[in-house]
Amino acid sequence: MKIRTKLMLSMSILIVFILFSLLAVTHIQFFIVRDLAYYKDKVAFKLLQEEFEQYYADHNDSWEGVHDEQFEHSRGFAEIAMVVGGKTLYQQGRLDIEIMQADGFHISLHEHDQKIGRLFVMNDSQYKTYEFKNMWYNILPNTLLVSLLLTAVAALGIIFLLSWRMTRPIRKIVAGIHGIRQGDANVIFPVRRKDEFGAISRALQEMNQSLASAEQSRKQLLSDVAHELKTPLMVIQGEMELAQERDVPLTPEKLSSLLDEVLRLSRLVHDVLDLSKLEAGGTELRPTAENIVEMVSVLIEKTQFLAEDKHIGLSMHASEDVIEVSVEKSRILHALYNILINAIHYTNEGGQVQLHVERMYSPDLQDEVVRIVIEDNGVGIPQEDLPHIFNRFYRADHSRSRPNGGTGLGLAIAQQNIVVHKGWIEVRSEAVKGTAFSVFLPIAKERVRENL
Ligand code: ATP
Ligand code: MG
Numbered sequence: 001m002k003i004r005t006k007l008m009l010s011m012s013i014l015i016v017f018i019l020f021s022l023l024a025v026t027h028i029q030f031f032i033v034r035d036l037a038y039y040k041d042k043v044a045f046k047l048l049q050e051e052f053e054q055y056y057a058d059h060n061d062s063w064e065g066v067h068d069e070q071f072e073h074s075r076g077f078a079e080i081a082m083v084v085g086g087k088t089l090y091q092q093g094r095l096d097i098e099i100m101q102a103d104g105f106h107i108s109l110h111e112h113d114q115k116i117g118r119l120f121v122m123n124d125s126q127y128k129t130y131e132f133k134n135m136w137y138n139i140l141p142n143t144l145l146v147s148l149l150l151t152a153v154a155a156l157g158i159i160f161l162l163s164w165r166m167t168r169p170i171r172k173i174v175a176g177i178h179g180i181r182q183g184d185a186n187v188i189f190p191v192r193r194k195d196e197f198g199a200i201s202r203a204l205q206e207m208n209q210s211l212a213s214a215e216q217s218r219k220q221l222l223s224d225v226a227h228e229l230k231t232p233l234m235v236i237q238g239e240m241e242l243a244q245e246r247d248v249p250l251t252p253e254k255l256s257s258l259l260d261e262v263l264r265l266s267r268l269v270h271d272v273l274d275l276s277k278l279e280a281g282g283t284e285l286r287p288t289a290e291n292i293v294e295m296v297s298v299l300i301e302k303t304q305f306l307a308e309d310k311h312i313g314l315s316m317h318a319s320e321d322v323i324e325v326s327v328e329k330s331r332i333l334h335a336l337y338n339i340l341i342n343a344i345h346y347t348n349e350g351g352q353v354q355l356h357v358e359r360m361y362s363p364d365l366q367d368e369v370v371r372i373v374i375e376d377n378g379v380g381i382p383q384e385d386l387p388h389i390f391n392r393f394y395r396a397d398h399s400r401s402r403p404n405g406g407t408g409l410g411l412a413i414a415q416q417n418i419v420v421h422k423g424w425i426e427v428r429s430e431a432v433k434g435t436a437f438s439v440f441l442p443i444a445k446e447r448v449r450e451n452l
Pocket of ligand 1: 097338342343344347352376378379380381389394396397406407408409410411412435
């Protein structure tokens with residue numbers, strides 16, 4: 001059943017319910033008003049009752065001649081009827097005894113605890129209420145039925161319009177979802193609404209935007225990978241075709257340069273695969289307890305020759321000898337290596353690269369972490385590039401020529417490897433002055449330390 005039909009149905013039931021409640025309330029109200037009138041004028045009722053009881057006593061416990069009696073306190077009462085044993089012995093007013101019995105106010109007459117009759121009375125205000133109720137019941141079959149019909153038709157019309165308006169955002173949302181399915185990145189949802197539909201729309205709009213940006217980054221990745229693969233492949237193809245055309249074997253130098261290109265290709269493919277796996281969260285870590293200070297010093301030993309080639313001073317300072325972390329060693333070494341290689345690569349000859357390893361307290365984690373700072377006094381990174389350097393294939397120099405084989409994947413891989421260890425990377429840099437990368441990793445808990 002459509003929401004609109006459901007809405008109309010429930011509204012119609014509500015209207016019928018309200019109309020019936022109105023009738024019931026009018027009916028009940030009559031009796032309430034009637035009884036309230038009694039409490040307002042209780043003394044008069046009491047006096048009338050006493051006068052009747054007195055009459056009975058004065059006439060030797062008999063009602064004889066009562067129907068001709070002029071009761072002094074009967075003034076102010078529009079209707080009075082007295083019934084004894086089913087017979088009406090006294091009546092003042094015009095209403096039938098059946099009506100009086102149904103709608104009049106009941107008073108029991110007693111003499112020494114013995115019931116001697118019943119009075120049914122209506123004072124002026126009770127009579128007016130009765131008249132109103134009567135009129136209401138008289139017009140009920142004709143006028144009310146017509147007005148009921150008219151109200152129902154009008155109400156249904158209004159409900160139809162209202163429900164059409166109310167379901168309009170749903171129709172827009174459904175159309176929007178249809179648009180998303182067709183791949184439309186610019187679908188407009190009713191996001192400005194302040195109700196639940198607005199909330200749904202905002203969530204859907206955000207979802208669509210992130211879908212679009214994921215799609216955009218997928219396309220970008222594809223074109224970047226294709227671009228990166230194309231250059232080395234073209235070099236290899238060119239050299240081989242040339243050798244074939246001229247029918248001369250490849251010289252050892254040519255072979256070695258071709259091998260370099262192949263190695264570059266294989267590194268690229270490996271990096272892209274690794275990164276995709278890390279980003280998709282499909283990497284299962286096999287952490288062991290490691291001393292990060294030792295890991296960093298081994299890294300320095302292994303990269304020392306690269307720094308020496310450029311006469312760059314490579315030094316390390318650790319606040320203590322052993323700081324334990326629970327990590328998959330090769331992944332953390334890979335991350336630190338990528339950052340350190342950058343520092344050496346983007347620092348001019350004769351520069352300085354310094355590493356610091358220290359234990360510190362992280363207010364965010366409310367726990368101890370280790371911070372590894374890799375600081376250089378190299379070319380620095382322009383401020384406008386800083387937010388993007390961790391993106392895949394992003395290079396701050398924006399040039400695609402790369403004498404040293406940079407593809408712009410190094411920092412993206414480093415960051416993902418740190419993040420899977422629940423760590424994070426921060427960077428500070430000033431063009432010309434240098435750059436400092438800080439890697440934070442959680443300190444190993446007791447249980448792991450025992451394994452050391
Ligand atoms: P590769 O994939 O081979 O590492 P890459 O070094 O160009 O290539 P990233 O390591 O991701 O890529 O670095 C991204 C960019 O950030 C670099 O191209 C460089 O412009 C800038 N960058 C990174 N580290 C430094 C640094 N220490 N000093 C100056 N610029 C840096
Ligand atoms: Mg790099």
